Amino acid sequence: MWNQKTKHQCQGSLIANMVMGVIILKKKYTLDKFISVGMISAGITICTIVSSQDVKKTVVHGVVQNTSELEDFFWWCLGIACLTIALFISARMGIYQETLYKKHGKHPQEALFYTHLIPLPWFLFLYSNLKEHALMAFESEPLPYIGFGIPSTIVYLTGNVFTQYVCISSVYFLTTECSSLTVTLVITLRKFASLLFSILYFSNPFTLYHWIGTLLVFVGTIIFTEIPQKVQQMAAPKKATKKSKKTKMN
Numbered sequence: 001m002w003n004q005k006t007k008h009q010c011q012g013s014l015i016a017n018m019v020m021g022v023i024i025l026k027k028k029y030t031l032d033k034f035i036s037v038g039m040i041s042a043g044i045t046i047c048t049i050v051s052s053q054d055v056k057k058t059v060v061h062g063v064v065q066n067t068s069e070l071e072d073f074f075w076w077c078l079g080i081a082c083l084t085i086a087l088f089i090s091a092r093m094g095i096y097q098e099t100l101y102k103k104h105g106k107h108p109q110e111a112l113f114y115t116h117l118i119p120l121p122w123f124l125f126l127y128s129n130l131k132e133h134a135l136m137a138f139e140s141e142p143l144p145y146i147g148f149g150i151p152s153t154i155v156y157l158t159g160n161v162f163t164q165y166v167c168i169s170s171v172y173f174l175t176t177e178c179s180s181l182t183v184t185l186v187i188t189l190r191k192f193a194s195l196l197f198s199i200l201y202f203s204n205p206f207t208l209y210h211w212i213g214t215l216l217v218f219v220g221t222i223i224f225t226e227i228p229q230k231v232q233q234m235a236a237p238k239k240a241t242k243k244s245k246k247t248k249m250n
Helices: 002-026 031-051 070-104 108-118 119-138 154-176 180-201 208-224 228-247
Strands: 143-144 148-151
Touching: 002 031, 002 070, 002 180, 031 180, 031 208, 070 154, 070 180, 070 228, 108 154, 119 154, 148 154, 148 208, 154 180, 208 228
Parallel strands: none
Antiparallel strands: 143 148
């Protein structure tokens, strides 16, 4: 099920992006944008609260620690505080990308390359951990493919890397075509779809609260994308054409 990280990010990412846009870019959003963001955030909050579990015990290297409820709550609050800071930093980065593309042109592949290349040296500090998990991956239960067995974790990892590349490259391309708030909306809806899929896949109960949350997200998305206004604009020329034809006939 969703962990606290994904839950917290999806609930606040839209709001954080909107706040940073107002503060940094001096943007002025219309009332319907505030309403839609509020509805989407509320819908995701309802679904994640209903689907989430209680605060877990502190676990170090797979071993549950003998800690009090107050200590567990402290580390939980510390984690939420770190995620909140990361949330606003992420929103700032999205706005920075938006202004960067406007100033220097659209180069999503270049941005994708450098943002993933520069952090690589820092993984050297996790060498022992990476080595341990690499050995675990190669020792996992094999899956029969083309007459020989391939470690299942390697197969799943390959599939995950491929789908992540498709996802992240699409996001970087989207940042060149849309505002950072719209990109954040798309990512948030993708995570919400993952939540609904996990509920169905793991056969978890889909309660009335889930339906309410889904309805709020759906309606909020329609308001954000201004679909009713666009439908009216598309219908207006047709009405004008019909009136002009009637005038000519008369």
